[in-house]
Amino acid sequence: MPRLVSHPDEVKIVTRRFGMGAADIERYIELGGYASAKRCLQQGADWIINEMKASNLRGRGGAGFPAGMKWSFVPKQSAKPKYVLVNGDESEPGTCKDHLIFLHDPHAVIEGTIIAGLAIGAKVGFIYLRGEYRYLLEIMEKAVADAYARGFLGKNIFGSDTEFQVITQTGAGAYEVGEESALMESLEGKRGVPRIKPPFPAVVGLYGGPTVINNAETIATVPHVIEMGAAAYAAVGSERNGGTRLFGISGHVERPGVYELPMGYNLKKMIYEVAGGIRGGRKLKAVVPGGSSTPVLLPEEIDIGMDFDQVGKAGSMLGSGGVVVIDDQTCIVEFALRTISFYQHESCGWCIPCREGTDWIKKSLTRFHAGFGEAKDIDNIQYLAENMMGRTFCPLGDAAAMPTLGFVKKFRKEFEDHLNGKPCPFAKHVDLAVV
Amino acid sequence: MTLFSPRLAARLDALVEKYPLRRSALVPMLLYAQDEIGYISDAVVAEVAQRIGITELDVRNVATYYSMLRFKPAGKYNVQVCTNISCMLRGGYEIYERFKEELGIGHKGVTPDGLFSLEEVECIGVCCWAPAIQVNYDFHDELKPDLVPGIIDGYRGKAVAEAPHA
Amino acid sequence: MADVTFIVDGKKLTAPAGTLLIDACRKAGIEIPAFCYYPGLSLQAACRMCVVRQEKVGKLQTACTTTVAEGQVFITESAEIAQARKATIELLLGNHPLDCPVCDAGGECELQDMTFKYGAGESLYTEAKQHREEQQWSPAVYYDRPRCILCYRCTRMCGEGMDVWALGVQNRGVRSVIAPNGGGQAGQSNSELDCEQCGMCIDVCPVGALTSGSYRYKTRPWEMNHVSTVCTHCADGCKVTLGVRQVNDGSEIVRADNRDKSGINGDFLCAKGRFGFDFVDSPERLTKPLVRNEAGDLEPATWEHALRVAATKLKEVRENKGGAAIGVIGSNQTTNEENYLLQKFARTVLNTNNIDHERTADYAAFASALAGHPGKAASLREAATAPAILLIGGNPTEEHPLLAWNLRTNVRLNRARLYIANSGEIKLERQATAVQHLSDDGYPALGAYLDLSNSAFSKAVLAEASLLVIFGQEYRGAQVASLVEWGLKRASVRFAYLGDYANSRGAADMGLLPNLLPGYVPVAEPGAFDAEYVGLSATAGKTQPEMFDAAAKGELGALLVMGANPVAKLGIDLIALNNTFVIVQDIFLTETAALADVVLPAASLYEKTGTVTNTYGDVQLTRKAADRAGVKPDFEILVRLAEAMDADVKRLVPFGKACTTADLGQSRGANSGEADRHSVWLAANSLEWKMSPFDPLAVLDEIERLVPGYALDRTNLFGGNDVATEPGFVPVSALAGPDLVVPAHDGLFTSGTLGRYSPALKALAQYQAAEVVETAVE
Incomplete structure (x- = not known):
């Protein structure tokens, strides 16, 4: 069972009910649950969207698109049914926050889905969990059944004339399905290959109907925003970055875990104070700030506030909030190899630059790390990654190219050392890259 | 005629009615079928195609896309060791090595008694409690190599307990 | 949609709003490369070759998914774009085998062309290419996986275009593969293709990944001449491009495809059109005239001898018993000119209206x-x-x-x-x-x-x-x-x-009917034909069954059959023809030919020039593609037969000094001996080298003049396009019996008697029959 952690700097909003048995519907209600949904039912769609806009809540999946604005794009009138789709395909390496939400607060996801449905005028919401999260799916399924039993879901939610259904869905192993249009394809029983955009999901989405797709954390945050008020929520975070974020700190820290901190919280402080610093008193070598696809930061680059804008300014991305901390005993070449191996494994194969690019970078890095590198390889790897950037069908190509470019550019010397026969601290892993 | 147990068959009957379109049941149906049959056999493909109302080719196109679906039998307990970055940094490979040693099999291998299979897998969403593995759907986190034999023994015992009495 | 104006490479273009940029550019002559884009099929944006720069947009955009709007500005060629395309090709070439010298697509490969254009000549990788064994999916289709660039044209063509859905994409990432629908293990590449075997997937494949069972490894594209003609099988009349190569006894067809897509069929060609050309090379092909000897056996003879025997007998019957004792049966697969000439020969030389053909529709x-x-x-x-x-x-x-x-x-x-x-x-x-x-x-x-x-x-x-x-x-x-x-x-x-065969409509239009002249003009009211046809009888002749009845009664002295097999089709009792002298012009020794007294080896539709009319009345030009030593086009056979009967050939076929309009030069096959034969005849008859009566187009003027509805748009016809006929038919007074219409119901792999001599079609029919059984068993 994932261990819960705590730190005084935390502002517990989304994690407020964690560890309090809120998966049980009675307990959830006791803890104030479903009050926000009821309130939204009374206030109506425009009010909800205005609140969401005012909250400055930005998408927690990684792109950071303002949630209220996303909802406002859905046309009011639509011939086809509208849908809410909750993206719980959490698969970005370094990210495990949704895991905890599903485990400790499944009703918050349901309540957020209802509110999103009310906001856009949808009658059906889908909650999609990655296939590996079977036990969490079972928790979610029970929560949904309980909500139906209480009349919170169904033809007349909370005794009103409003209908809202929630359908749970499992994936079966595919990172790419985290991309919103690939998620819709998967939910429609197809290969998880993204769709051509435009049209965007808000106009033509699931089953051809207007669809709002939000990350599970975003959705789970929604009831809290309603509860505490948009202004109060926005005030917690930094400029244009409302509220808190569930930062998952992993890797070489003393106290890894998922911490809920205000947006804009200082990264250096997060590593050295919240997570207890580098394990075993070692030195920091690098930080991947927002999941494996975000470009690496050097120790001298981490004195920044963790929000979408500030991390962007530092040349990386806030991403999924998965902070991966790397100490000085780590081989960056191997780390780069393990990263690209993942994207090579997960590339859907649809477009040429991603399908072939991830594979050739992986092949080159595998050989390079095994000690058979050539001088031209370093430039070649950089060339490959540069020619993937911005050229692929969906963001997965960028997600693979960005970290690769970061490693090669910021740790070029370490690559060159490999050529010069300097021992690699992780040499024993050489033959182990995922096939 | 169905390949599946009455319970699963009933579940799959309900599954296709759950969505606005039958086809949405495809991915879960394949996964649930695999949970019972052990892998996606030709017979599973045929029955799923018929249940959804699509061609077998279409089922294969989709099934081969998802990495949790397999087309050869695995062990009764499929050990999936994450070696992705967060786990790697905290010894994921050491865990994987230890499983290889203890079970005597490598990536996608199956023990001769059919009890265990081993797989090196991508991130399973347990990064903050790394290193972690999944045995079938059960998570084991914050592992150390020395915990590996105990985990294996636990499942051996479970297998014995679940085995029909001779 | 309203037109919008936008700028591409500095040029102002106009197109309806919402037009795809790639289409708008191609229309304006700006070529944007693409592997996955294929007009008429769904959009993919997968190959990333069509990337262009749009003003004020951060990333390069794919021209195949960008719709044009007012005021947009695009650049389609620049250093940045060339680099993006080059990098994409480099990535493809990482695994794509460079076996171009032995690849079927070498010289016709879009990847090769793009590599040439963008100069991705240097290999960036040290690692070995992934090798996979080639798979045979069916008698028609082979798949070479390493060559596949995953453009998904084949899967879309099969699914969206053909509504067959026999090809899919399986696995993911770099392991992605095109997979057929039959005969394999789940999760592994399947090995069999259960489909209509149309070969459209091969046609659209931009590289040599999908190759044709009948063509693969036979030749290099540049060794072939490409001749556009009309398919000889069904009544739709697809334009087909025959790839022809010189061989010792003429020239052979090595490939049929839909190369220029300019025909009535656009992108399309079916299994028969694509693979069913091989009957021309059948070892059973007749290449020498046969004459029945005194022992009752057919033995090879010279053309002169065979024609003399046939002519003598025809003359004898005509003189002694009259034209009514002669029957003539025409074909559904010969040209309009041949059909026209056959009925004119019957009516003006043999003096009979006993002319019919196997009717497949009541035209x-x-x-x-x-x-x-x-x-x-x-x-x-x-x-x-x-x-x-x-x-x-x-x-x-x-x-x-x-x-x-x-x-x-x-x-x-x-x-x-x-x-x-x-x-x-x-x-x-x-x-x-x-x-x-x-x-x-x-x-x-x-x-x-x-x-x-x-x-x-x-x-x-x-x-x-x-x-x-x-x-x-x-x-x-x-x-x-x-x-x-x-x-x-x-x-x-x-x-x-809807009728059945390549020129069924033409056979009826050209008057291969006992009661109707060309253009359905009743023999009783011949109109313009009266003046031109000497000795035309106003009485309707015998239908096909009536001819055989007469033969059985010993009343039919001679029967001339051109390209038909009535004995098999009508199930004629073999002894019915015992007292009839039978002359057969055909490609093969059919059941009918086997009973003949004189057999004259004919050229197939792929070996001659002329026009054919599909069941919709669209007229198209056939061009001589292949050549076979020993055979003659039916047109020439008829002229020689008439000449051997001492008929006035110039009356039968207008040719010579006064008639120079018919042959515009296009009628000659690409590498045929046709021109030589024209000169031989002309030389033999001391005529100027203008035209010979063997030139089938010599009767085209006459057809246009006399046959209602056949006022042809010659420029288009000779330019290789289909030309619609405007019926303008005259009222038919006496209809022939509707029960004489016998639909053939040929399917995807059968084509009457002809199909029996195509090993490719037989193999496909057998293969698909086995697939059906397999599926049924499952």
Whole structure:
């Protein structure tokens, strides 16, 4: 069972009910649950969207698109049914926050889905969990059944004339399905290959109907925003970055875990104070700030506030909030190899630059790390990654190219050392890259 | 005629009615079928195609896309060791090595008694409690190599307990 | 949509708003490279070759998914774009084998062309390429996985285009692979293709990943001459490009495809058109004339001897018993010129109206029904554009593959409404807006049903402002008339009638009928023919069955059969012809030829020039592609036969000084001996080198002059396009018996007698039959 952690700097909003048995519907209600949904039912769609806009809540999946604005794009009138789709395909390496939400607060996801449905005028919401999260799916399924039993879901939610259904869905192993249009394809029983955009999901989405797709954390945050008020929520975070974020700190820290901190919280402080610093008193070598696809930061680059804008300014991305901390005993070449191996494994194969690019970078890095590198390889790897950037069908190509470019550019010397026969601290892993 | 147990068959009957379109049941149906049959056999493909109302080719196109679906039998307990970055940094490979040693099999291998299979897998969403593995759907986190034999023994015992009495 | 103006590479372009940039550019002559984009198929944006720079947009955009809007500015060629394209090609070449010297597509490969253009000549990788063994998926289709660049043209063509859905994409990432639908293990690449074997996937493959069972490793593209002609099989008349190569005894066809896509069939070609050309090289091919000797056996003879024997006998019967004792049977697969000449030879040299052919549709009834209603006959092209179609009877998917393609495409791309009334279930119902199943004898009453029933189907059909009515061989005689009459009540209606073979319509149009002259002019009221045809009898001749009855009674002295096999088709008792002298012109020793006294080896449709008319009345030019030593086109055989009978050849075929318009030079085959034979005859007869009577187009003037409806647009015809005929038929007074119409119901892999001599079609038929059994067992 994932261990819960705590730190005084935390502002517990989304994690407020964690560890309090809120998966049980009675307990959830006791803890104030479903009050926000009821309130939204009374206030109506425009009010909800205005609140969401005012909250400055930005998408927690990684792109950071303002949630209220996303909802406002859905046309009011639509011939086809509208849908809410909750993206719980959490698969970005370094990210495990949704895991905890599903485990400790499944009703918050349901309540957020209802509110999103009310906001856009949808009658059906889908909650999609990655296939590996079977036990969490079972928790979610029970929560949904309980909500139906209480009349919170169904033809007349909370005794009103409003209908809202929630359908749970499992994936079966595919990172790419985290991309919103690939998620819709998967939910429609197809290969998880993204769709051509435009049209965007808000106009033509699931089953051809207007669809709002939000990350599970975003959705789970929604009831809290309603509860505490948009202004109060926005005030917690930094400029244009409302509220808190569930930062998952992993890797070489003393106290890894998922911490809920205000947006804009200082990264250096997060590593050295919240997570207890580098394990075993070692030195920091690098930080991947927002999941494996975000470009690496050097120790001298981490004195920044963790929000979408500030991390962007530092040349990386806030991403999924998965902070991966790397100490000085780590081989960056191997780390780069393990990263690209993942994207090579997960590339859907649809477009040429991603399908072939991830594979050739992986092949080159595998050989390079095994000690058979050539001088031209370093430039070649950089060339490959540069020619993937911005050229692929969906963001997965960028997600693979960005970290690769970061490693090669910021740790070029370490690559060159490999050529010069300097021992690699992780040499024993050489033959182990995922096939 | 169905390949599946009455319970699963009933579940799959309900599954296709759950969505606005039958086809949405495809991915879960394949996964649930695999949970019972052990892998996606030709017979599973045929029955799923018929249940959804699509061609077998279409089922294969989709099934081969998802990495949790397999087309050869695995062990009764499929050990999936994450070696992705967060786990790697905290010894994921050491865990994987230890499983290889203890079970005597490598990536996608199956023990001769059919009890265990081993797989090196991508991130399973347990990064903050790394290193972690999944045995079938059960998570084991914050592992150390020395915990590996105990985990294996636990499942051996479970297998014995679940085995029909001779 | 309203036109918008935008700028591409500094040029101001105009196109309807929403047009795809790639289409707008291509139309303006700006070539944007693409592997995955294919006009008419769904968009993929997968190959990333068509990237262009759009002003004020951060990333390069794919031209295949960008729609044009007012004021946009694009750049399609720059250093940045060239680099992006080069990098993409480099990535492809990482695994793509550089076996171009032995690859079937070498020289015709889009990847090769792009590599040449963008100069991705340097290999960036040290790692070995992934090798995978080539797979044979069917007798027709092979897949070489490493060569595949995953453009998904094949899967879309098979699914969206053909509605067969036999190809899929399996696995993911770099392991992605195109997989066929049959005979394999789940999760592994399948190994068999259970489909219509049309070969369209091979056609659209931009590289050498999908190769053709009949063509692969036979030649290099540049060793072939490419001759555009018309398929010899079904009555749709697809344009087919034959790849021809010189061999010792002439020239052989090594490939048939749809190379230039300029024909009536656009992108399409079916299995018969693509693979069913190999009958021309059959070892069973007749290459020497045969004459029955005293022992009763057929033995090889010279052309002079065989023609003399045949001519002597024909003359003898004509002198002694009169023309009425001679029968003539024509073909569904010979050219209009040959058919015209055959009936003229019969009527003016043999002095008989006993001429018929194997009728596969009642075209005479159709002509009669349309008489006086100009502009109501539909071309095949209209099936691809008409907003609403009523398809009554028939099974286009099996018997008229191009019509089926046009209907599917029209429904898919133009949202045409297809209404189907049929006594059986047909595959096109999948595209239908509404379907009305009829009882087997329900066809005649359909018009009344539509008018009176008030059913949803009837209401939908009657609500259509304009209607293309396509009907099958279920209709004959008076039924055709009543259906057409029903349709003519509508303000806007056009008709098409489905027959069976490449020139069935032409055979009827050219008067291979005992009671009708060319253009359905009754023999009793010959009009213009009276002046031109010396000795024309006003009495209708014998139909095919009547000829055999007469033969059985010993009343038919001679029978001339050109390219037909009535003995097999009609099940004629072998002794029926014991007292008849039989002359057969054919490609093979058919059941009929085997009974003949003189057999004259004929050239196939792929070995001669002329015109053919498809069942919709579209006329197209056939061009001589292959050549076979020893055989002669039926046209030349008839002229020689007439000459051997001392007929006035110049009366039969106008040629020489006064007639210079027919041969425009295009009629000569690419590398044929045809021109030589013209000069031989001319030299032998001391005529100027203008034209010989062996030039089939010598009668084209006469056909145009005499045959109602055949006022041809020559520029287009000789330019290789299909030319619609405007019927303008004269009323037919006496209809021939509708029961003489015998539909052949040839399917995707059969083609009457001809199909029996095509190893490729036989192999496909056997293979698909086995696939069906396999599926049934499963």
